[in-house]
Amino acid sequence: MSEQATRAGRRGRAARTEKRRESQTATGTPYISRGIPITDFLSDEGAEIIEANADRILEEVGIEFHDDPETLEIWRQAGADVTGTRVRFPKGLPRSLLATAPARFTQHARNPARNVEIGGNNLVFAPVYGPPFVTDLDEGRRYGTIEDFRNFVKLAYASPHLHHSGGTVCEPVDLPVNKRHFDMVYSHLKYSDKPFMGSVTAPERAEDSVEMARLVFGREFVDANCVMIQLINANSPLVFDATMLGALKVYARANQACIVSPFILAGAMSPVTVAGTLAQVLAEALVGCALTQLVRPGAPVVFGAFVSSISMQSGAPTFGSPEGSLLLNGAAKLARRAGLPFRSGGSFTSSKTPDGQSAQESAQTILATVLSGVNFCLHAAGWLEGGLCSSYEKFVMDADQLGMMHVLAKGIDLSEEAQAMDALHEVGPGGHFLGAAHTQRNFESAFYRSAIADNNSYEQWSADGGLDAAQRANQKWKQMLAAYTPPELDPAIDEALIAFMTRRKSEFPDSNV
């Protein structure tokens, strides 16, 4: 097959995809559009102090770019002061480069009913990212496999409260490191039609990810539109490494979105204070985001902040802490002032099991996420052990909480129907509202119905087996996987993806590096 024929084939598939897009309908909300105002802990004056400090860090201390002469050259040409691997930035340079970055953009899904709007007043929930381990109540904790990976993709697809298929929902440790990205990207495209994330573990794996997206969406469409979003972590403090920089450049050149996220445990990788950490977060994010615009002006980019604290007793990471919420909230404001979409938060916990600690820490973080105006929320479901483990039970417990966040984010309905004055007149003192006409009219839409909570009496609950939330969640995810039916995928596209993977996998030996 010639390259021309291949292209024609792709165009044909892309056209069919386009047609199918129109015919499919989504279940669930494609993303949250917030109806509540943003909760802002940082004043404008406070933000100005942090911004001035970030400028000073960039000018006086600078950022290191390791093992990547090309990036150093890009910065030199942009007017930065490059000495060895250290780059210092004239005041205002990184921020001025962000002028070309979109304040919001659409990430296209292969089912367009599931396209997400990233930025503005919107919030997108994506699942857990990165854990090498998985756990469930039946089999306990073990290394993740590609089967686990597919299961989490299926659970995210089946949950109406997750908007995104995510990326490394767990590491498929049973596959070679240098080839597992093919199977991960394929799983997202095959078992879900929600938007997804590409590989960032090496520039060539990023290229492979983009190539697979082109097989599905068409080359021209991918060049003109965002169909993938990727997680680029700074190596905090104040360092970007070649792996992340390489992936960033691949995706930015392909017009695909990068989330540039400092990954910071305050006290270890940043100062032990919120204000000090925020200045560092801003410095790192500004520079990483600005780099995407130097690579391709107008490429979609997201200001990210993965920030938590450490235990001052043990140095271990802590999650769901009040300092974490303050950091998240402050960073959100800094991102808004930079004119960029913001990624942060999730259902974080350092607990090893889906217990009370896990739920408390996750609830604190996810509520801070929703109230602070986060636009893209990774790790929204499934996280345990500080991100080392994807939990099946935690996944569905978190997804249930995300459903509640949808209701909260809508805010208070003040329509005449919601004011319910007819009900108040009908029922009157001492009456009961369940039978009121207004209640009956609004019965179906009234009040979020949890899939996990048990609201029954103690006696009923005991008679039902006295299960705790994790045990009920264990039943729930099995039901969801049993009921899973895959979204339609054009067989020609499926074949092309498999052919591409087979060919590429044969071109180099397996390796676990």
Place this chain on the structure above:
Amino acid sequence: MSEQATRAGRRGRAARTEKRRESQTATGTPYISRGIPITDFLSDEGAEIIEANADRILEEVGIEFHDDPETLEIWRQAGADVTGTRVRFPKGLPRSLLATAPARFTQHARNPARNVEIGGNNLVFAPVYGPPFVTDLDEGRRYGTIEDFRNFVKLAYASPHLHHSGGTVCEPVDLPVNKRHFDMVYSHLKYSDKPFMGSVTAPERAEDSVEMARLVFGREFVDANCVMIQLINANSPLVFDATMLGALKVYARANQACIVSPFILAGAMSPVTVAGTLAQVLAEALVGCALTQLVRPGAPVVFGAFVSSISMQSGAPTFGSPEGSLLLNGAAKLARRAGLPFRSGGSFTSSKTPDGQSAQESAQTILATVLSGVNFCLHAAGWLEGGLCSSYEKFVMDADQLGMMHVLAKGIDLSEEAQAMDALHEVGPGGHFLGAAHTQRNFESAFYRSAIADNNSYEQWSADGGLDAAQRANQKWKQMLAAYTPPELDPAIDEALIAFMTRRKSEFPDSNV
């Protein structure tokens, strides 16, 4: 002993109490003074709609006052339209009566270092109130006893994150209903020196409670100052019963604080919508609060709202729901606009066990409590089963969360030390902040240290027994009770309290009504 001699004795004791007040020092913060702005989901225009609806409810539907001719006469004289037990209110009357109510007031504790400021930007945490059952992991669920009651008083005293001893921390079901109030009030005074709540289950029990406070604080002091706060529930929808009205009048006449709280499960006791429920909450609270001012202008009063939703599947109460958070937040704004301190929230759950559901629901509610500007938070620790059960493990898990709320409510420190620019210059790219001079200087004050969370590695956690949060909490409350030492209590006051209780108990037969 003559009444004169008794009074002299009381004055002497009061003077000694005063002296001891100065010498004692408190551990923990006496209450929270918020450094973060209030999160407001309801716009001013939205609040005006709700207020107009509440006015219409009061004018067109009215409120019933059952079995209490005195209260009906009070309203008649105030200018309301009284027909049978139904009272309708000219537009603006209840609100105008609130002009004499203080916007904030001090509740005095017998240790003045533990006085709390109720209103303004302050938040006071009080423990669980009302459950007939108690539970712990060792003995399971059973009826509460006076020993359990004392234990919860001791735990609240020992926790630096609870500001208040509360009221019915559990029902001491082993004591006769008509006499247990003596032992409850005595336990608060004996085993704690934090502020407390009096009995509301009958007017004469309210009188007894006030009398015991007079023995501790002195008669004149009590008449001039708030030393007790009491929970007065409306019998929603739109009814107040004689028991609650009787207690309200006793406390208001004694210049002691009433929390007038509609107790509402939306969908059953109010409309199935947030906006409709808020109008009813406002109508009920305005009228109950206004009544205190008719009884004694200037008496301290708190606008309360205990509002949650019901399950539309089963009709069972649900807690930690997004609708509950919206209701809490909206009611807080209405209370602020009425110029009154606000009571709501707590660590609510309908779970039967301190599991993930319990923690999620409690975290959602307590965070809404802190962010919405609640001034007095009952049920802040220990609640299970929709308030039917006080849990030892949940108590210490919740108290740990309250500690985190103290940190969150402080907000972001923008002092020069917190900006940490010296650390950022000292450490630089790729460095580690733990050893930095700034980190060492701020080590002790940095980051909340949880008493419950396990942040260790999976391996360490497993080696430590693989306990979940509830199991660790089980160890924690036993340690706290073992380490408990009672606050000093003047033996003369102790004797007077015991003599009073002994005499009063002998004056009427035991009864379980």
